[in-house]
Amino acid sequence: MNSYRQILYHIVFCTYNRENTIPPEQQEGLYKYIWGIITNRNGVVYQINGMENHIHILSDLHPTVALADFIKEIKTASNLWMKQTGKYPEFVHWSEGYCALTYTYRDKAMIVNYIKNQKKHHRHVAFEDEYRDLLEENGVEFDEQYIF
Numbered sequence: 454m455n456s457y458r459q460i461l462y463h464i465v466f467c468t469y470n471r472e473n474t475i476p477p478e479q480q481e482g483l484y485k486y487i488w489g490i491i492t493n494r495n496g497v498v499y500q501i502n503g504m505e506n507h508i509h510i511l512s513d514l515h516p517t518v519a520l521a522d523f524i525k526e527i528k529t530a531s532n533l534w535m536k537q538t539g540k541y542p543e544f545v546h547w548s549e550g551y552c553a554l555t556y557t558y559r560d561k562a563m564i565v566n567y568i569k570n571q572k573k574h575h576r577h578v579a580f581e582d583e584y585r586d587l588l589e590e591n592g593v594e595f596d597e598q599y600i601f
Contacts, residue, residue: 458514459558461499463568464510464524465587466551471580473505474544482540483531484508490530494518499561500568506576511561524551535575550600552584552589 468474477484486504487510491498495515503509514523528547534552554562567574574583588595 458516460508460513461515461556461561461564462512462520463554463556463560463587464509464512465553466524466528466583467507467548467580468505469545469548471506471548472543472545475503475505475508476541476543477505480505482538483535486534487527489529490527492522494523494526496523500565502568502571503581504571507580509571511556511564511568514577520553522600524553528538547553552587554560554587554593 464577471540474498484503487501487508488498491512491514492508497513498520499511499513501510510527514520532544532546535544542543578586584600587593588600
């Protein structure tokens with residue numbers, strides 16, 4: 454008997470102190486690098502985008518990979534790569550935590566669109582408000598003092 458699963462993860466993490474340390478002209482290179490990390494771990498990437506201080510990823514991950522390990526690998530490898538390239542001189546490191554929300558496959562187009570439109574979205578909504586809204590909309594209990 455085979456096992457089947459379909460889990461889409463919407464992952465969000467930010468730079469240390471949510472500082473704007475990912476220059477707009479270097480964001481695409483970072484997203485491509487992260488895309489490679491995920492595909493090398495047999496994951497499927499549907500969308501990556503973000504702003505100067507945070508990243509959104511919509512992906513599936515291989516069932517043999519634990520979510521926490523997956524995110525740790527993305528953050529560790531991209532952190533090292535960003536420092537080695539010299540193209541992110543203000544970048545210190547990623548923040549400690551992350552947000553990972555699950556969605557059904559039928560929600561994929563909606564989440565892809567949401568992630569694609571980050572620049573437009575953030576003209577009107579601050580990252581802190583976006584993050585809080587994502588947690589609340591998905592019924593994630595949180596303590597305000599620990600999320601920012």
